[in-house]
Amino acid sequence: MGRILAIDFGEKRTGIAVTDELQIIASGLTTVDTKDLLSFLLDYVQKEKVDLFIVGEPKQMNNSESESEQYIQHFLTSLEKKIPNIPIKRIDERFTSKMAFQTMIDSGLKKKQRRNKALVDEISATIILQSYLYHK
Template identity: 75%
Template sequence: MARILAIDYGTKRTGIAVTDELQIIASGLTTVNTKELLKFLKDYTIKEEVELFLVGEPKQMNNTASESEIHILPFIDNLKKEFPNIPIERVDERFTSKMAFQTMIDSGLKKNQRKNKALIDEISATLILQSYLYSK
């Protein structure tokens, strides 16, 4: 089997998580500068087989699209052009940042470590991926 890669897209930084080859365990991979995201994905897919891209879908409480969706849709178009053979699915990402922050607290990270926004993005991507795996 190939891996599933989850993307928590942001205008500055993007968190990335990936499954193992058996698609059982979701692990944070990294956070990359969004300007370098497509290059990172190209390099990664050369080394590892990716079966599916999951892209977080930010929604409002009333289930309508969040304002940040205007930045994500052009990225998804570029992703489709660069990787026409890898399907893309969207996953509701409501509360993932808050859950990521709580995860950091629960794991005992000190206050100054919890200010690491890149780590929050990576944990958020992992939560997106875990929710997808649980729903399968």
């Protein structure tokens, strides 16, 4: 069995989370500059077996696409071309940033640490992945 890798895509930064090989536990991996995302993923899948990509799907409260969806679609097209053998699933990511921020508060991180947007993105990716694991 390979890992499942989750992506919380952002225009500037992208949070990444992965499961263990048994696909039981979701853990934050890192945050990368979005411009480097494809090369990061290509490198990662060379080193680790990945069975599935989970990509957050940002939606408005009325269930319509968010404005960032156009950037995600462009990325998904590139990802499918570069790594065609790994399937991609989309997961609703509404409220993940708020949940990530609350998680940081609940875990006792100081205000200065909570300003780390890269950490928020990584935690958001972990929440997206955990949501997928819970519902699969």
